[in-house]
Amino acid sequence: MPGDPRRTVEHLLGPVGPELGCDECFEALDTYVELELTGAPADAQMPLMRAHLAGCSACREDHDSLLAMLLADPGEPA
């Protein structure tokens, strides 16, 4: 765990504000990623999603992969 210890503790304690749960995150993930792809203010429209992605590494991995797949080739994802 490299870095500032206080920041590390903040990371351990997770988001300070409200957030989605994993099930809600899954339901909204495709919409959120498409908003990001179009350049829309996804975080402003779905702020609880960003908080959850900051606090849940598994959902963050899923998000990053879906976004990467669509960015890699939007016409042929894999």
Added chain:
Amino acid sequence: MTTESSGSGVAASIAGSPDTASQAWVARLSCSGPEREAAVTELHALLLRAARFEIRRRRAAFPQLSGADLDDLAWQSADDALMSILRRLGDFRGDSQFTTWACKFAIVEAGAKVRRHAWRGREVPLTQGLWAAVADDAPSPHQHAEAQDLLRALREEVGLLTGRQRQVFVAVALNDVPIDVLAERLNTTRGALYKTLHDTRRKLRAALAARGLGIEGQRR
């Protein structure tokens, strides 16, 4: 993808009703006979590509898995994702393109399977052995002392948690055990476990905020 996926298509689907290609997917999967069988086959091929994409991304983190293991995981992920999608087809509202919605299932399945496979046979760490390493990262003696105070307080508060809360916090937050791996070990769901983690973090934040250590309590 096997259907349109341009930026304008994305915008159209977000705007409200499903785009034409998404409507076609749902219609073909909802009918019967050869047309449905063809659509299912196409969808499975799409899901398999998505699962392979995800597994390729994770492969470097799990060198112990062979290529055959990984492709087997991709097929299992695509099969499971297909079953989920067909069961939940009525839930698709057209807020995104159908293919994005569908690939989400494959990626989440594949990610969970890789993490579980990689942790198979490994013990889930439930000890608090990383505390000292966190404090040692402080660059100055003053910060080191401050970090020690904060960590001592956090450690004390963790000791006051219920057994389940402590188990989840130590494994997932402190030792980076994937939440779906721990969920499988504890015979529960990822969602239920994250709820426990969230409540535990809120409790710890409140306790540390009350001690005046510069930690903000959870906002609602």
